[in-house]
Amino acid sequence: MLHPAIDSEATSPPPTPVDGESWLVASAATGDWAGQDGKLACRQSGNWLFVAPRDGMRLLDRSMGQERRFFRDLENCRGTRGTNRWIDR
Numbered sequence: 001m002l003h004p005a006i007d008s009e010a011t012s013p014p015p016t017p018v019d020g021e022s023w024l025v026a027s028a029a030t031g032d033w034a035g036q037d038g039k040l041a042c043r044q045s046g047n048w049l050f051v052a053p054r055d056g057m058r059l060l061d062r063s064m065g066q067e068r069r070f071f072r073d074l075e076n077c078r079g080t081r082g083t084n085r086w087i088d089r
Contacts, residue, residue: 006040008063017043024061024068025050 007014009024012031022042025033032048033041040051040059053070061068 003060004040004057005060005062008061013041013048017048019043019045024059 004022006022006024009026011026011029011033013023013033014021020043022040025036025039025041027037029035029037036050038053040053042049042051055070055072057070059068060066
């Protein structure tokens with residue numbers, strides 16, 4: 001994925017998803033997203049594709065207008081804030 005962007009973070013899929021949308025799956029996900037916590041859910045050809053983030057991955061959260069970054073080991077990241085291994089910049 002190059003320059004990924006998400007619409008927002010959620011625990012369940014939107015009621016009427018549109019191809020091309022991407023979401024960050026929050027903890028305790030339900031429905032089609034159950035068991036995919038922490039992954040990116042991308043809607044393509046009427047199906048959900050799930051992508052596991054990699055260390056250092058950056059994405060734009062459109063709902064917040066902010067960049068977010070993924071780190072496996074948040075304890076060693078200084079000057080960061082956020083949850084779920086995703087930090088807000």
